[in-house]
Amino acid sequence: MNNNSEIIARMTGLIYPLIIMFGFYVILNGHSSPGGGFQGGAILASVFISRYLVSPDKNLKIKSLRVAEKVLFFCIVMVPTLFLFSSEQSRIEIVHLTYLILMNLLIGLKVASGLTIIFFRFVFYEGGK
Amino acid sequence: MKKITGYFSMIFIFTLIWIILNEKAGATQIVTGLILSIFSIFFANYYLLEEEYVDHYSLNIKSVIKYLVYLIFQIYKSGFSAIGKIIKKEYDVRISEYTSCLNDELSICLLANAITLTPGTVTIDKNGSKLKILSFEKDNIGTIAIDSETCSEFEKILGGIRE
Amino acid sequence: MNIIISNLLIFVSLGFMIFGIIGIFRFKDFYARILISSKVETVGFLTIMVGLMFRTGISYSTMKIMLICLLAIITNPLSTHAIARSAYLSGYKTGKEN
Amino acid sequence: MKRRAIVFTVCMLVALSVIFIYNDTSHFADSPAAKYYIENFKKDTFAENAVAAIYLNYRMFDSIFETLILLVSVTAVINFSWRRDDEQ
Amino acid sequence: MNVLEAVLTVISILTALVLVRVIIGPTIWDRLLGLNMISAKIIMSIIxxxxxxxxxxxxxxxxxxxxxxxxxxxxxxxxxxxxxxx
Amino acid sequence: MTEKIFLILMVVLAFIALNTQKLRRSVIYLGIFSLVSSFVYLLYGAPDVAIAEAVIGSAISTVLYLVALKKYRVFTIYYTNANYNQIRDGYIIRGRAQILREVESFFVRKEMEPQIIYTTEDYKKVLAEENFDLLIHQDYDQVRLYGNAEDYQLDALEAHMCENPNELLKTEFIKFEAGDKN
Incomplete structure (x- = not known):
């Protein structure tokens, strides 16, 4: 039995997609305006915090997020290795922009999954009495 | 059929918001906007909400605009009356109950939001269609007359907000 | 001309905010203070935003300001409501008759 | 109480002196690397945001190890807050 | 001095005044109220x-x-x- | 001018957040500190850092502080006074000066989080209906403290009050068994 306010639950549900879109805006425009992977990932993680406001007793399956985090870390190591440290550097703008956006996206998703795991672990396991 | 039009209008609105955020309306922005709005609505459906987003939050745009205009008018009207309260230093408060004549959950929530936004009244609690309202002692609450039986102007506007 | 209108609106909103701050020091009761502070938030905020919109003219930044206004209209009452509800449910009471 | 007042006055004095004495001086670190980054980042990386250019291109190892630190800390959090019903 | 700079200064002074309420406020809800008001003022000054x-x-x-x-x-x-x- | 005011505010906020006894207050102070500091970052031309500070300071770090505070035991204290019909600030300040500050600092020393609720309801009604750890009822200089007999913290509080008696107030402890209440 949770006695949360219905108004907060309803009106937070209204702005979920807006928060997600704003997070992706910060991530995808990291190369041309302030923001970037870390900030956008934190915004995406706070979507799950605001879900905790609405339904506090709903846990999340953390296992898939852990796998996703490791795969993303592998990609973060591999993509610059293939692009930056290769012997021949291309001077085409499109390739560089694709690299920047891809790296921002990878870092953003990784930070989002990491912070989400930390948050749910803390709230459901550490804070319990 | 109604649901599909709901989805299309939602996607249109979120693409518009994406264009405003990007400050550019090129082809790239429109395509990414479409993809991201579809993604965010479905993500909200499957992982965040318990029900479908479109079922619960599809609104009639005409009524929303009417609601916003009337809301801003009321905010300014009761703002000036609140200045009088500050000068005269009246600070007796009361908590009263009000039963709204609306049935829909979202429109009751919008009504409660409007009550909180107008200076001088704050919604404390909501239980079904019963609202607990904190207000100043002396005056009739700015947006809704609390003791009256009939629906207020706000509730008439909010009655038509769902399609 | 736009500049003059926007300056006027900004000064009006500053007046609103100053009255609100006088209110939160003049009132000696938490519930009265929260009723007044919602005034500062909404009236001053909306007026100063409209004033700034007159400065930027019709452009994308105006639309961004409108988006911020819309979000503020949605989220500001939520936090005010949460604070008032928290005080009420905790048992903080003022008048004896209620 | 008295000790706190003394500490507070010392804090405020230090802050005020920092704010008002170093008012107009512009201390920039005059390093050749900073000058190089500011002049050449657009040509090298095609990014408009200099910060993104630095942490995704010049200083790539920084962000790789930053994400590695996040990964390690997540693992640490999971292992420290272990419970018996965690296995299922 | 530009009008907007002067407005920024006035808003910062108002923020300091709200902070006084946050510090002396007798109950914890007064402090929360101050947090809410200061965040609205910071949004204004950013814009x-x-x-x-x-x-x-x-x-x-x-x-x-x-x-x-x-x-x-x-x-x-x-x-x-x-x-x-x- | 603006940035100077905000910088001074930051110093004041940091000092207060370090020096309060109640930890939940310092969570609020740190929230305001992160707000002000993100605006100062903007003034010095670092919008990237400002966005990071905004997101982390407003949502994530608050959550982590609160999770840490969950470990503390919250001690709910109701405070009623027979002589007042309405709560004003002066009433709260007088009550704090007479007895509440002493009780509060006792619990803070024991590493608990005291939460004081001021109410004008009759103390008998609070005694019958509400869920509390300690009820303080004041009638001029006569103070009665109601509490559960099984709570050993209250014994410690009683011993502490006996050792350091207040000259102006007459304190009296009334304890009931756990089964009596309902």
């Missing part, structure tokens, strides 16, 4: 700064606050209401 310097990307920070600022306030309020849990 004024963005219009003053004509750098529209500064508005992203204001958007971030208006989207996420309510989460912290609601969490603290609920923490007090449920007496140590949230």
């Amino acid at each position: 004024i700064l963005a219009v003053l310097t004509e750098r529209t990307y500064l508005m992203d920070v204001a958007l971030a606050y208006s989207v996420l600022g309510f989460i912290g306030t609601i969490l603290i309020a609920r923490f007090v209401e449920k007496k140590g849990e949230f």
